[in-house]
Amino acid sequence: MAERKPPGMGFESWIDKQVREAQERGEFDDLPLSGKPLPPSRPGDEYSWIREKLAREGESTDVLLPTPLLLRKELEKLPETLRDVRSEQAVRDVVHDLNERVKQWLRAPSGPNIPVALADPDTVVAEWRAARAQRMAAEQQVRAERAAEAARVAAEERAAAEEIRRNRGNPLSPYTWLTWWRRQLGRRADRTP
Numbered sequence: 001m002a003e004r005k006p007p008g009m010g011f012e013s014w015i016d017k018q019v020r021e022a023q024e025r026g027e028f029d030d031l032p033l034s035g036k037p038l039p040p041s042r043p044g045d046e047y048s049w050i051r052e053k054l055a056r057e058g059e060s061t062d063v064l065l066p067t068p069l070l071l072r073k074e075l076e077k078l079p080e081t082l083r084d085v086r087s088e089q090a091v092r093d094v095v096h097d098l099n100e101r102v103k104q105w106l107r108a109p110s111g112p113n114i115p116v117a118l119a120d121p122d123t124v125v126a127e128w129r130a131a132r133a134q135r136m137a138a139e140q141q142v143r144a145e146r147a148a149e150a151a152r153v154a155a156e157e158r159a160a161a162e163e164i165r166r167n168r169g170n171p172l173s174p175y176t177w178l179t180w181w182r183r184q185l186g187r188r189a190d191r192t193p
Contacts, residue, residue: 066111071102075119082128083135091128095121 006014022028054061062070074081075098085091099118106116 066114067105068109068111068114068116071098071105071116072114074098075102075116078119078124079127079131082124083131085128088125088128091125092121095119095124 028034050064051061054063062073065073078095078098082091082094085094099121102116102118
């Protein structure tokens, strides 16, 4: 615990005295960032340290919002949240949990007075079904396009193989010339002592 300021001594001289004595004792030696410049800050951005702290903690800035705004953001992001849900009952469970949190806040509101409405489970389920049907149709179309591309590539490979097979007997085909040169080079290598 620091000692009390003696009466009659100014605060500035008392603080300077304490800093000087601490330096003499070596308390400022071997500090972790000793001799390094302070990190730059953007002018007019006094809250950058909050964003940096949240980034180090792995949190988003949403945790700083008041409860009603968080609930409204969750209601807006509900279709994205439900994108990977597989069953209708799971969708209803997610909506029920969100509605329970909204009801808890409505019973004892805190923070700014921002209106937050409950989500209608039947409407959410209908939207989820429509979005799921669209995704499934898009996935089927992608699968069909990939199958058509694979069939086209296979047909081209079969046509190329057929062309090679037909040209084997043709004396002017590139395949025939290539095999003739290989034979000639092989004979030449056999004759070399």
